[in-house]
Amino acid sequence: MTTTADQPGPFSSVTVLGLGEMGTALAEAFVRGGHPTTVWNRTAAKARALVERGARQAATPREAVAAAPLVIVNVKGNATAREILESAGADLVGRAVVNLTDGTSAEARAVAGWAAEQGAEYLHGQILTIAPGIGRAESVIFYGGSAAVYERHRSELALLAGRGTLVSADAGVPTLYGMAVHGTMWGTLNGFLHAAALLSNEGIEVTRFLEQAAPSVSALLATLPSIAAEVDRGEYATPYGALRHHLPSIEDLVRESRARGIDHELPEYTLDLVGRALDAGHADDSYSRLVEHFQAR
Ligand SMILES: NC(=O)c1ccc[n+]([C@@H]2O[C@H](COP(=O)([O-])OP(=O)(O)OC[C@H]3O[C@@H](n4cnc5c(N)ncnc54)[C@H](OP(=O)(O)O)[C@@H]3O)[C@@H](O)[C@H]2O)c1
Structure with missing residues (x-):
């Protein structure tokens, strides 16, 4: 099978926005899985170890979003997740956004609705493990939102948790x-x-x-x-x-x-x-x- 960095596939590009404890674990899983991984974090120094392992660091969220068809966001709070995505502007159009940020169902639905208005496809994920559990076969992530994104990026998402499940077309359901x-x-x-x-x-x-x-x-x-x-x-x-x-x-x-x-x-x-x-x-x-x-x- 032939794939390029811009098409979903075994070695397609992935962007991770947010490199806290969890975001770093997510990015590490993609790097380990052989995906060209672009990362961005407000505090740029947190990207250092990932860059040493092969990740590319973007200077802005916009540059990071433009680098991959699949954009993972994982920060503290959905208001922050949306703010970061918002700063990507028109580059969000056509991207598959997977928001793994915790919050309420209403917050997840609000980000989903907003992302759709920007022309992005959207999946919300609820992680049910701590950072060291990322990448493990028994770890669980519940997803809700675009089935197309879930199917198209199944192999990338499988690197995060062995037990990822699309539970609903509604982005609010995974948090519930x-x-x-x-x-x-x-x-x-x-x-x-x-x-x-x-x-x-x-x-x-x-x-x-x-x-x-x-x-x-x-x-x-x-x-x-x-x-x-x-x-x-x-x-x-x-x-x-x-x-x-x-x-x-x-x-x-x-x-x-x-x-x-x-x-x-x-x-x-x-x-x-x-x-x-x-x-x-x-x-x-x-x-x-x-x-x-x-x-x-
Ligand atoms: N850690 C876990 O084991 C775990 C488990 C399950 C779910 N989660 C969920 O994963 C998400 C991230 O958790 P975490 O443990 O990784 O948190 P964390 O270590 O405290 O990191 C927080 C992240 O959010 C960013 N951030 C916070 N406020 C920001 C702002 N105003 N603008 C831009 N960036 C901002 C931080 O950037 P800076 O580095 O610049 O501060 C950092 O990247 C949360 O929703 C959490 O509930 C975490």
Whole structure:
């Protein structure tokens, strides 16, 4: 197959705007992958190591954008990402912009809309790894926006994360996926750390608990698909695991936590949620009924 620096392909040119911790890792992946890589960063000195490894440093974002059909932007905040792209002016026309900057879904959609008005194709990406994870087979990036850009630049994007997935034509959706993963993570971690406090307060090794309770913990995670299906259907009736059965266990956890002088705010929050659902007449429903509490505006 014959390719040139300006056409997508194994050795097509790539531009990276932003060389913070993450932007540097992204640029390094392209250099390692053999792509002619042009970089730009507000603080020019941060490009030094990349240039030593073969990257070309542009003096301005405009010069950088003009150098490649694929333009990656990764900075702090979408307002900054847009400002940098804006300074490329008419050179943005016809470029494929992949914005890997974190923010809200509305911010991602705003940059997408603006980029379309400039005549650029646009893909937003949500990175779900830290900088050292860039380039690894197990790393995840969710993409949303132009399917054409995703398909055309699949091989370049694959250098960033082995598990890149186009999740939507909507540029706002990847950030929601990222938040959903992080939200699940924080909820799970908070519950586990409260449990760890309960155990360590008694002098029980948390590692030993986890080894012995592993089947119960795994079974818990295995319930997520059925919870997801219930939420999607908006139907919460269940033949087992009804909300009313949760109540005594949560009350016990609150009393145990109070008696030990460990945090009782977290179990009390759960008790409050379950209590309200029971008061609303949902005693025989599955735990997934509580989604209505979180959906409330
Ligand atoms: N680091 C990670 O492991 C990680 C993981 C997942 C996602 N992310 C996301 O990746 C993005 C970059 O994060 P990072 O960790 O690389 O941040 P960082 O190390 O703090 O770097 C920030 C980058 O933004 C640039 N920047 C900030 N304000 C600017 C402005 N007003 N004008 C021009 N450039 C500006 C910085 O330029 P200067 O060098 O000139 O200051 C630098 O290139 C963020 O959205 C972050 O949430 C990072």
